[in-house]
Each structure stands twice: as C-alpha cells, then as structure tokens.
Amino acid sequence: MTGLPWDASYQDGPAPWDVGGPQPAIARVAAEGGIAGAVLDVGCGSGENALHVAALGFSVLGVDVAETALAIAREQAVARGIEAEFAVADAFHLERLGRRFGTVLDSGMFHTCDSDERPGYAASLAAAAERGATLYVLCFSDIGPDPGPHPVGRDELRGAFEAGGQWNVVAIEPDRVLTRFHGDDGAPAWFATIERI
Template sequence: MSELSGTLADDPFGDRHPTSHERLAGLSWDASYHDGPAPWDIGRPQPAIERVASDGGFAGAVLDAGCGTGENALHVASLGLSVLGVDVAETALAIAREKAQDRGIEVEFAAADAFGLERLGRRFETVLDCGLFHTFDGDERPGYVAGLASVTEHNGTLYVLCFSDDGPDTGPHPVGRDELRAAFNPGNGWNVAAIEPDRIHTRFHDDGAPAWFATIKRI
C-alpha cells in the first residue's frame, strides 16, 4: 500500500484489500466518517428508498449492502421488516446502532465485506444497494455481483441506486445504463426489470445528483 496516502496506509484493513474508491480517495471507508458526516451521509433515508418502501417494494428479509450510518435500513425496519445492514466501516456501524437504540427500532447491523457476502450464510428476499455499486470499477464488479447473487433468494429483488452518467452535475463514479445491464445479466443469475432516472441526494447536491434506480430480479 505504499502508493496510498498516510491516512489510508495507517488504517487497518486486516485481510481486506482497499477498493478502487479507497485507493483514489486516499481514505478508507471507515476514515470517511471520522471528521463528521461523509458526503453521502445526509442524515435521512434517500427519497427514492422512501418512495419504494411506501409502495410496498420491500418484502421478507431485507439486506442493505453498504448501509453506512443506517438511515435506509432503519426506515425499512421501521415498517416492521427484518433488516440486516452491513458495511466495512465500523465507525458508521456504531453510529447506526446508536440511532437504532435511540429510535427504538429493531434492526441488525454487522461488519461485512461487500466482496464476501456469501460468508453471511443467509439469504434475503429483498436486497438494497444504495450508492455502493458505483464505487466499484469494472474489475471489482463481477465478484461483488456474484456475492449479491449468493445471498438473494431466487425470484428475489435487488434495488440499485447509483450515480448516473446522464445529465449535468453528475456525481463521482457515474454509471451508464449499459454498464448496469452488463453487470447484472442472465448469465450470472440476474434479469434487469427496469432502470429509471432518479436522484441521489448528497451533502453537496441539494436537489440530488443524476441517478439510476434499477430493479433487478434474481433468476
């Protein structure tokens, strides 16, 4: 890790290799939460997730992959669903657990590597990826997508909210529609049901940045 900045190089990773985003940012995911809220931590659920939840889009056991400080997971759990939020950032998970306790919401948060989801040993009817997929480069995506497949029930639903390459003021790591379809295809156990334009709200985009909201079915 000699090419990394001091902040990243000093952060313990254990057996985990830093992701492409971490290498580019010079910060570990955990360090992103050390000096106040991360850019993507808006202190409330993403409006797109609230909308889908209000439409009954979450069912059964739910996994929130890359849950951060837990706002989306907490919102879904408040509806009475069983929710597990996972992240590699222990600082974010500690904040999420404190929120759950303060709000009296029953939800589970656990440390887990997005490239080793199969180690959870559990399967989920609904899986949420809010702002995680777009942080992975082309070499990282196949392993991540395979891990998602390993924990998603057949006929289950995966929702992916990611930065879009379509429109002005795009966020970092924008993704094209074709990239989503290439990553999630019948050959690796997925069928893309819909990819709709949406917005991701950040601390730097008051009205949100251009996004795709993909509904993907496990086959």
C-alpha cells in the same frame, strides 16, 4: 475519500452521502410495497435506509466495512427504538453471511466498484439473495449536469448484472441521489430493479 479507508469518511462529521434520512428512492419503493421478506442493506453506512425499512416492520441486516458508520447506525437504532441488525461484512463475499434475503438494497455501493470488480460484486449479491428476490440499486448516473463521482452508464449497470446469468434487470429508471454537496435536488442517478433468477 479516495485512497483512505471508508471508515475515515465518518470520523470527522457526516460522510458526503450521509443526508440524515433515507434516500427518497428507497423510501418510495418501500411506500409502494416493493419490500418483501428479510432485507439486506449492502454498504449501509450510518444506516438511514436500513432504519427506515426496519421501522416499517421488516427484519433488516445492514452491512458495511466502516465500523464507525455501523456504530452510528446502532446508536440511532437504540435512540429511535427500532430493531435492526448491523454487522461488518465484505460486500464482495456476502456468501459468508450464511443467510439469504428477499430484498437487497444497494444505495451508493455499485458506483464505487471498478468495472473489473462488478461481476464479482453481482455474484456476491446473488449468493445472499433468495431466488425471486428483488435487488434495488441506486447509483450515480452519467446523464445530466453535475454528476456525482464515479458515474455509471445504463448499459454498464445492465451488463454487470445480466452477464452472470443470476440476475434479470427489470427496469433502470432515471432518479436522484441526495448528497451533502448537490443541493436539495441531489445528483443524477439510476434506480434499477433487478430480480434474482
């Protein structure tokens, strides 16, 4: 909802990216054993990815600026009997958390950043990641028909994380992002696996 606070996206029903469950890419990487240590979910929204990972037994902190979304996430955690923590935090100042994580999830946050914001965002993520931690980024791709808003090129994604010398991009693979407006197959996406140096 361009021009409105993120919180407004959650006040009149589900947000466009709130699909009532985890993104398949996040569920897949969890099922494949790709999650390790404490987990940070940046821009967690109503918490579906965080809750999915927490239900597997991981310690999870989901952060967002949208307090309505966080309230929904907390309600869902209680309703499902899942232990997960949700807190208001600025994705561009994650050092303020005073904590470091072994796995960091970004499902739909990166593509909301303008090109001039991306270096600061990558540095913020690095400040919250242990050395050797894995960051997973799921974002809208510029490849394929019917892209989502703010699609990102593969080179843009790689460049944003490799420029600062704090991250190593291991892989960027084509994937899909589910939304409430792209049908059952979702929108074209990149799924990046990035390691903290």
